[in-house]
Amino acid sequence: MSTAAVADKRPSTLQGASLPKWSPYAIVGGSIVLGVVIGLVGGLDSKIQWGLIAGLLYVFGTYGIAARVEGKRQAKDRVATSLVWVAFVVAVIPLVSLIWVTISRGVKVLDPYFLSHSMGVVADSEAGGGAYAAIIGSLEQVGLATLIGAPIGILTAVYLVEYGRGRLAKAVTFFVDVMTGIPSIVAGLFILSLMLIFDMQPFGFAGSLALAILMMPVVVRSTEEMLKLVPNELREASLALGVPKWRTILKVVLPTSIGGITTGVMLAIARIAGETAPVLLLVFGNPFINNNPFEGAQSSLPLFIYQQYANSAGANAAYDRAWAASLTLIAFVMILNLVARGIARWKAPKTGR
Amino acid sequence: MDISTQTTDASPPTPQPSVVQQKRNARGATRAGDRVFLGLSRGSGILLLVIMAAIAVFLTYRASLAISKDHGNFLTTFEWNTNLIPPSFGIAVLAFGTVVSSIIAMAIAVPIAVAIALFITHYAPRRIGGLVAYVIDLLAAVPSIVYGLWGGLILVPHMTGLFSWLNDFFGWTGIFSWDGGAPRSMLTVGILLAIMILPVITNVSREVFRQVPQMHEEAALALGATRWEVIRMAVLPFGRSGVISASMLGLGRALGETMAVATVLSPDFDIHASLLNPGGGTFAQNIASKFSEATADGRDALIASGLVLFVITLLVNGAARIIIQRRAEYSGANA
Numbered sequence: 001m002s003t004a005a006v007a008d009k010r011p012s013t014l015q016g017a018s019l020p021k022w023s024p025y026a027i028v029g030g031s032i033v034l035g036v037v038i039g040l041v042g043g044l045d046s047k048i049q050w051g052l053i054a055g056l057l058y059v060f061g062t063y064g065i066a067a068r069v070e071g072k073r074q075a076k077d078r079v080a081t082s083l084v085w086v087a088f089v090v091a092v093i094p095l096v097s098l099i100w101v102t103i104s105r106g107v108k109v110l111d112p113y114f115l116s117h118s119m120g121v122v123a124d125s126e127a128g129g130g131a132y133a134a135i136i137g138s139l140e141q142v143g144l145a146t147l148i149g150a151p152i153g154i155l156t157a158v159y160l161v162e163y164g165r166g167r168l169a170k171a172v173t174f175f176v177d178v179m180t181g182i183p184s185i186v187a188g189l190f191i192l193s194l195m196l197i198f199d200m201q202p203f204g205f206a207g208s209l210a211l212a213i214l215m216m217p218v219v220v221r222s223t224e225e226m227l228k229l230v231p232n233e234l235r236e237a238s239l240a241l242g243v244p245k246w247r248t249i250l251k252v253v254l255p256t257s258i259g260g261i262t263t264g265v266m267l268a269i270a271r272i273a274g275e276t277a278p279v280l281l282l283v284f285g286n287p288f289i290n291n292n293p294f295e296g297a298q299s300s301l302p303l304f305i306y307q308q309y310a311n312s313a314g315a316n317a318a319y320d321r322a323w324a325a326s327l328t329l330i331a332f333v334m335i336l337n338l339v340a341r342g343i344a345r346w347k348a349p350k351t352g353r
Numbered sequence: 354m355d356i357s358t359q360t361t362d363a364s365p366p367t368p369q370p371s372v373v374q375q376k377r378n379a380r381g382a383t384r385a386g387d388r389v390f391l392g393l394s395r396g397s398g399i400l401l402l403v404i405m406a407a408i409a410v411f412l413t414y415r416a417s418l419a420i421s422k423d424h425g426n427f428l429t430t431f432e433w434n435t436n437l438i439p440p441s442f443g444i445a446v447l448a449f450g451t452v453v454s455s456i457i458a459m460a461i462a463v464p465i466a467v468a469i470a471l472f473i474t475h476y477a478p479r480r481i482g483g484l485v486a487y488v489i490d491l492l493a494a495v496p497s498i499v500y501g502l503w504g505g506l507i508l509v510p511h512m513t514g515l516f517s518w519l520n521d522f523f524g525w526t527g528i529f530s531w532d533g534g535a536p537r538s539m540l541t542v543g544i545l546l547a548i549m550i551l552p553v554i555t556n557v558s559r560e561v562f563r564q565v566p567q568m569h570e571e572a573a574l575a576l577g578a579t580r581w582e583v584i585r586m587a588v589l590p591f592g593r594s595g596v597i598s599a600s601m602l603g604l605g606r607a608l609g610e611t612m613a614v615a616t617v618l619s620p621d622f623d624i625h626a627s628l629l630n631p632g633g634g635t636f637a638q639n640i641a642s643k644f645s646e647a648t649a650d651g652r653d654a655l656i657a658s659g660l661v662l663f664v665i666t667l668l669v670n671g672a673a674r675i676i677i678q679r680r681a682e683y684s685g686a687n688a
Contacts (some may be wrong), residue, residue, distance in 0.1 A: 022380075073579055076581055077582070084471070094508070166397070174671075185611045194411060270494050274499070276497065296515035302498040306612060337491060
């Protein structure tokens with residue numbers, strides 16, 4: 001392109017040197033076309049490469065064209081904008097792929113039979129069987145973990161917000177934060193080290209304990225945030241009426257923030273429901289139905305997915321079951337998330353601001 | 354105006370001479386209630402500290418049992434043979450693999466996550482930004498085992514093109530040389546980890562970018578700055594510490610990720626210069642894959658490697674939190 005052509009354009013635009021509004025779209029289209037052409041001509045088999053080439057062409061094309069017409073500063077600005085968009089697209093591709101594949105491959109064997117039958121004596125390479133034992137295990141382990149983790153988490157948050165001053169509160173805050181980052185497998189190893197001392201065999205409740213450890217800091221953090229949102233005026237009004245502090249907390253502070261606390265607990269449940277590593281170490285997995293979480297190996301949905309994947313030896317039947325279980329797990333987690341967010345929006349405390 | 358309610362509302366408070374008396378009576382009862390409640394809530398807080406301490410103590414105890422039996426050097430031995438008599442194992446390969454995969458993940462995830470956070474807060478139209486933020490939130494909730502399954506079955510086959518391209522153009526560096534095996538290697542693991550920690554880093558960075566004082570941005574705009582210059586001069590300097598701590602939180606997650614690595618990597622016990630050839634291992638992956646075949650000593654050895662992982666993540670997360678806490682937060686209560 002000659003500079004003369006660009007110079008000719010200038011008088012025709014009102015703002016002098018600026019690209020027309022449609023130019024980014026044109027550059028996107030042009031670079032995608034060029035990327036596909038280069039991919040086809042060069043015989044590159046991976047579509048990812050085509051995309052990468054198109055992305056590079058887009059960024060450099062934007063800079064070149066904008067630098068000529070608008071000047072360097074504007075060109076940099078446009079490149080930054082294009083980079084941000086490219087980053088967004090790059091990040092969205094795997095995520096969309098993940099959701100799409102899970103749904104499209106998961107629905108293959110996901111039916112009432114799959115949800116109501118267990119693997120039992122079905123070999124991993126055979127079709128048939130289902131995730132019933134895993135679902136039961138998941139529900140029991142997560143339920144018990146919630147019974148332990150949620151009350152302790154909420155009480156700790158109450159302590160931090162309503163009473164917490166001084167060194168102990170600071171230490172608790174710091175370690176709760178640090179605890180959030182404990183790898184799930186380390187929590188599993190901790191319970192395992194206790195089990196080794198008492199020479200115990202794997203059972204469901206051991207998994208619950210590890211999950212509870214993972215759950216507590218999440219509940220503390222979210223409950224803390226919610227309690228902080230309760231306006232001080234409410235507490236002061238209650239205290240001024242002569243209501244003792246503990247009744248103020250129980251009758252005023254907690255009810256005001258109950259929506260947010262529920263949300264936090266449900267998000268924490270969603271998080272631990274997907275944990276595999278501690279369950280792998282402590283609950284071991286069991287193709288048969290075991291309804292008793294306090295004795296004998298159990299299964300759980302994430303563990304079921306892993307074992308179907310790892311023991312499949314490439315059998316498609318096992319992969320199909322793994323995808324179906326993934327879809328079940330994701331559906332469970334997403335429903336929890338959506339309901340939790342719904343509750344949060346519905347019961348959001350009125351801060352009066 | 355509803356008179357009836359007004360009259361009831363406005364009914365003069367009848368002075369009760371016994372109020373003080375009542376309060377005094379109530380005080381004894383409330384003190385007990387308060388004490389119980391304070392005890393319960395403080396007890397929970399202390400319980401959390403006790404759990405953290407117990408994790409450290411018990412892991413250290415089992416680890417010391419294992420290390421005392423270790424015939425190799427725990428830090429430098431390049432094997433993991435816990436079933437030998439005497440057992441011989443070391444964490445050198447695991448430490449290397451954990452660090453390498455996390456570095457790859459960070460190198461990919463941090464720039465993209467920051468860009469997406471900027472996209473949400475400064476580039477996208479408000480509605481789309483909100484939608485993207487919501488979707489990213491949901492993606493943070495996808496269980497790691499599902500990422501692992503997707504990585505093992507979908508991502509791995511898709512990596513061959515990239516790998517052969519890297520090998521063609523950068524194979525001479527040694528880091529990107531590839532012998533054509535299944536791409537179950539550190540680079541694939543790093544890319545999968547990057548995808549997994551992206552939502553974490555994005556969410557925290559987004560919050561920080563949103564807190565940038567509007568005045569700073571408007572001042573820059575008024576001086577004629579372009580949008581990129583506003584971001585470079587006002588947004589990024591303000592958000593730097595937040596982005597650093599967000600990255601460290603992501604790093605903590607990448608270091609401890611188990612299932613996604615276990616499903617993608619085909620491990621061995623050696624340090625490879627090439628990121629594309631399969632091999633190596635990480636702490637968490639090694640624990641998950643070796644656990645089922647481990648004997649009693651083997652389990653203690655795995656606990657020892659878990660202790661190292663625990664200490665590393667503790668340091669990383671602690672550092673991240675200290676950076677975050679420097680930014681004093683305003684809260685409604687205890688303000």
